[in-house]
Amino acid sequence: MNGKSPMISPAPPFVLRFSKDERRVFQQNQFIQFLNIARRSLFEDASMLLVFEKMALVAAPKIDDLLADCDTLSRKITNFSRTLR
Secondary structure (H helix, E strand, C coil): CCCCCCCCCCCCCCCCCCCHHHHHHHHHHHHHHHHHHHHHHHHHHHHHHHHHHHCCCCCHHHHHHHHHHHHHHHHHHHHHHHHHC
16 A cells, blocks of 8 residues: 555435425425424413413513414414415
8 A cells, every 4th residue: 555545436416306296295395394383483472471471571461462362373374284285
């Protein structure tokens, strides 16, 4: 050996080829997943509102209005994601 390491050629790039329909379904599934994450985040917001109410940081009538808004948004997100399936 001459002290040089053997040259290793890089692997060819791995390319996935999808049809337009497969790409559309994949993107649609990703969007549905995004909507699901948004809905779960909304539930976190609602739970924080309940904590704020318990700690008397926000008045109860305001909390009730915000929780009603959370409920409405959650229903809208759910119904919209169901139309995509």
